[in-house]
Amino acid sequence: MGHFHKARQLLDEMPEPNIVSYNSLFSGLNHHGLYSELVTLFIRMQNQYSCVFMDEFTLVSLVGACACLSATKLLCQLHGVALLIGMRFNIVVCNALIDAYGKCDEPDKSYQLFSRMPERDVVSWTSMVVAYARASRLVDACTVFNQIPVKNTVSWTALIAGFAQNGQGGEALDLFSQMLEEGVLPSSFTYVAVLSACADQALIETGKQLHGCIIRRSSVRETFNVFLCNALINMYSKCGGMKPASALFERLHWKDIISWNSIIIGLAQNGHGEESLAMFKRMIDAKIKPNHVTFLGVLSACSHVGLIHEGLRILYLMEDFGVTPRLDHYSVLIDLLGRINRLEEALDFIVKAPKGSDHVRIWGALLGGCRVHGNLDIGRRAAEALFKLEPNNTARYVMLSNLYAAAGRWDDASRVRRLIADRGLRKEAGYSWIEIRHTRHVFVAKDTTHCQIEQIYESIHKLVDLMSDAGYLPCTENSIFPGDKEIC
Numbered sequence: 001m002g003h004f005h006k007a008r009q010l011l012d013e014m015p016e017p018n019i020v021s022y023n024s025l026f027s028g029l030n031h032h033g034l035y036s037e038l039v040t041l042f043i044r045m046q047n048q049y050s051c052v053f054m055d056e057f058t059l060v061s062l063v064g065a066c067a068c069l070s071a072t073k074l075l076c077q078l079h080g081v082a083l084l085i086g087m088r089f090n091i092v093v094c095n096a097l098i099d100a101y102g103k104c105d106e107p108d109k110s111y112q113l114f115s116r117m118p119e120r121d122v123v124s125w126t127s128m129v130v131a132y133a134r135a136s137r138l139v140d141a142c143t144v145f146n147q148i149p150v151k152n153t154v155s156w157t158a159l160i161a162g163f164a165q166n167g168q169g170g171e172a173l174d175l176f177s178q179m180l181e182e183g184v185l186p187s188s189f190t191y192v193a194v195l196s197a198c199a200d201q202a203l204i205e206t207g208k209q210l211h212g213c214i215i216r217r218s219s220v221r222e223t224f225n226v227f228l229c230n231a232l233i234n235m236y237s238k239c240g241g242m243k244p245a246s247a248l249f250e251r252l253h254w255k256d257i258i259s260w261n262s263i264i265i266g267l268a269q270n271g272h273g274e275e276s277l278a279m280f281k282r283m284i285d286a287k288i289k290p291n292h293v294t295f296l297g298v299l300s301a302c303s304h305v306g307l308i309h310e311g312l313r314i315l316y317l318m319e320d321f322g323v324t325p326r327l328d329h330y331s332v333l334i335d336l337l338g339r340i341n342r343l344e345e346a347l348d349f350i351v352k353a354p355k356g357s358d359h360v361r362i363w364g365a366l367l368g369g370c371r372v373h374g375n376l377d378i379g380r381r382a383a384e385a386l387f388k389l390e391p392n393n394t395a396r397y398v399m400l401s402n403l404y405a406a407a408g409r410w411d412d413a414s415r416v417r418r419l420i421a422d423r424g425l426r427k428e429a430g431y432s433w434i435e436i437r438h439t440r441h442v443f444v445a446k447d448t449t450h451c452q453i454e455q456i457y458e459s460i461h462k463l464v465d466l467m468s469d470a471g472y473l474p475c476t477e478n479s480i481f482p483g484d485k486e487i488c
Contacts, residue, residue: 026061035065060096067100095123102131126158133162153187161193169197195231204239230258237266265297273305303336311336331361338369343378379403394425
């Protein structure tokens with residue numbers, strides 16, 4: 001990537017550069033992610049010639065760059081050029097266009113092109129599945145997938161990844177089982193997709209089985225593939241298994257930025273704030289340049305530990321590494337300030353943050369801090385901002401109602417609760433889940449249908465008694481009606 005200017009200079013010095021010369025440079029720019037430079041060079045190239053100067057390879061490079069830049073207008077123009085120069089049914093160009101339209105959130109244009117192709121290969125079918133999955137149109141993705149004449153590992157992986165990325169982890173795992181039953185062998189990409197599903201569903205036992213499957217089916221080199229290891233580290237971290245996550249991280253011979261980010265964020269999310277900060281220092285000492293994801297994890301670590309001064313230092317340190325703070329970074333910092341009851345300071349940061357007053361997560365973090373510390377004035381301001389930004393989120397109404405209740409303002413608390421009904425909103429029931437011996441147990445608020453409900457409540461009451469003996473007093477000031485008692 002550092003030799004781009006030399007390559008460009010060499011091209012400029014050529015007496016008569018041909019299309020092969022340009023395509024070589026286009027390919028290199030694409031490979032290194034220099035998409036804007038590629039488009040600029042292409043425009044310059046066209047201006048030098050009186051006719052359209054491109055071939056199949058030029059188009060594929062340009063179309064790929066448009067996809068990464070979300071340059072839909074230029075993409076449509078290139079599609080038109082492809083028709084003009086006789087590449088209407090060129091399968092390589094068509095596949096690139098299908099994929100690019102999908103990445104630009106235009107799956108209907110992908111399908112329009114796909115449906116007119118006289119000949120399709122596995123890339124055509126898979127690109128169409130991915131385009132629909134990326135747009136969260138999973139029914140359409142399945143329809144296309146079911147029509148594929150011969151389904152291979154790539155096509156199965158595309159559908160599995162689509163379900164996993166759309167929060168349908170259970171369905172993704174079912175598809176993986178179906179894939180194995182049909183005798184199709186998984187690839188590293190397949191394992192990454194199903195491990196992601198396990199991570200999002202907190203299915204550590206299933207994740208462990210997959211880990212064992214990877215070890216049995218892969219060579220030593222593949223087992224320590226950084227791509228796979230990163231997915232395993234992420235899965236174990238999200239499932240609370242920091243010991244195996246840390247062991248995998250240490251055994252990696254080469255760690256990329258994703259490896260470091262996964263372990264730093266995993267430690268932070270599992271309450272190991274000090275260890276997360278120490279890992280960040282180790283990363284800096286290893287001369288690995290952090291990115292915005294790294295700083296998000298480190299700020300989260302500061303928030304969990306309550307290190308406000310360290311958090312502010314990290315925020316200002318971002319500029320030294322050429323990373324501009326984003327709204328997510330300010331959101332974590334506001335959460336940190338809220339935890340230690342520095343709410344006025346948090347409000348000032350919202351004003352300083354770029355478009356902070358229009359960001360849901362920032363106001364949500366501030367409202368959460370006000371809820372903890374009972375600050376009604378700032379909490380009301382945060383809630384009013386949230387009502388404008390997401391008027392259908394019932395959780396915000398409930399939090400403001402609880403704030404009023406905590407202040408003893410019962411009429412206001414009831415008024416806010418009535419707004420939920422008046423606006424036709426419904427509060428989603430809270431739920432949690434746990435996996436025990438390969439069985440997933442889901443617990444929904446006020447649900448009594450679990451087969452072991454009597455034993456569960458018996459255990460809860462025992463815990464409540466132990467808490468009472470230890471001096472715990474139930475919090476009832478947030479009840480809508482005075483005199484209500486906390487159940488547990």
